[in-house]
Amino acid sequence: MNARLKLKELLQSPEITQVPSVFDGISARMAQATGFQAISVTGNGVAASMLGRPDVGLVSLTESSQVARNIAGAVDIPVIFDADTGYGTALNVTRAVQEFENSGVAAIKLEDQVTPKRCGVLDVPIPVVTEKEYLGKIEAALWARKDPDFLIIARTDAANTLGVEAAALRAKRAIDLGADSALIIGVREKEDVECVMSIIDTPLLTLVEEKGPMSTLHVSEIEKLGFSLALYPGPIRFSMAAAARRALEILRDEGQSTSFRPHMLKPEEWYELMDIDSYFDIEKRFVRGSGEAEQPVP
Template sequence: MSLSKLLSRQNDILVMPGVYDALTAKIAEQVGFEAIFQTGYGTSASLLALPDFGFLSITETVENARRITRAVDIPLIVDVDTGYGNPLTVSKLVNDLQRIGASGIFLEDQVWPKRCGHMMGKEVIDSQEYIQKLRSAIDAKKQNSDFIIVARTDAMAPLGIEEAIKRGKLYREIGADVVFVEAPRSLEDMKKIADQIDGPLVANMIEEGMTPNLTSAELLELGYKIALFPLSGLYSSAFAIFETFKTLKETGTTKTLKDKMMKFKEFNKLVSLDKYMTMENKYV
């Protein structure tokens, strides 16, 4: 089902896990998620082992999206940070992502180099400067209703909630399909955002982040349309790998961790080994 159809369902919220490579995307699809989000934080961490601090390039983001869309058949929204330049760069980026089969973008109004939305020290560009990028993205989707533009504002931390809501309303009026006010600090702020912005909204659930961590049902009740869990997979996999490698270093074996690992046959099934062995035999 297309992303636009998923978002059009009444009295429903779209829960989207963050993925950072083809394998995590494949896992998300196999456990039953209907759409996924390519996290910039996770992409920077997995590709570069660097924080979400403006290190990613447009090429790295697009190539990661290309690998993910080849691996799965569910819609992918891509975190494109600030668009990596001016409105012309944003236009090219949206066209490139459409060609490889992505279903949407998150475009934010931070100053470049940006930083994770839950870090301190954020700055935002003038709203009129952002609007030119947003209009470029909307024009580049060429009336493709299945490609979703999520306008994200990080104005809340540096400029306050009123400015963040003002920008959210403005970005929606310009033509954003979905609005994302990043990092509200309280339930009251989340309610205020949902009450005042007329349109589909994103809630960003980061474990131990600035925003209260709510369930998808609670977010739906507040009036949000997308419940984003961008870093759950990244943090879980990093924890598991760290513990496994630490045990191996300290004990010289991983036997004690066997029950916490996916089995050889299970992993082969995950990556469709039988399918390719059948193909191989066909051409012998």
């Protein structure tokens, strides 16, 4: 089964699927090696890893599509990519869909923020475009896709400024147009979840932040709320950053990394994660020289 059909299957499954958010090839491979069935790409993490900058719309479509291609090529499991606002108007959305579909990812999330956008989980106002404009983008995305198994996920940040009910209604209208699922950012309280579920009768994604009431719930409890996929944007990027910072502090203060080595991968574990033996096998099978020029026959 290809990755796109697998993601469709996971969405329809009665059991919830945990989906960690990655941002590059190594974090994607770690998630797959740990046994997760799907991954999501966090725009926040991509902006940080590529630019060392916050998630405020600085990453271009060209840069994002290359990241998508790299990650999709590094793993076999479905990849859900954060396509931000589609990088412009509905016209830009059509190209974005073509780029991401060709990259090999299984799905994109398309959001309704204004430009410049910002990370949707910041504790600041998150303005969104009019529903008319957003639904035009959803229609453009559906029109542009060639593979019907490539999923378009309608993400809305409208709950932040317009309220949960307005956000749920916006997501429902996107689904009615043909979007495969929806992700409503800012739905954290039980009564908010109940409001969403009373409006939308389609398998939904949810974002499990590292703060707020949902952050302390076991995945089985999130399943009982009615969600099909639970996306976790924080564990990988926050943990990797914290561990790297601590290792650097120890290296600076102690003059060596010895005391931190119990927390590091061993070199052999690193190369196993990179699947280096398979490349050695390819080398043995096919490499028959080192690029030297063929000498002409006298």
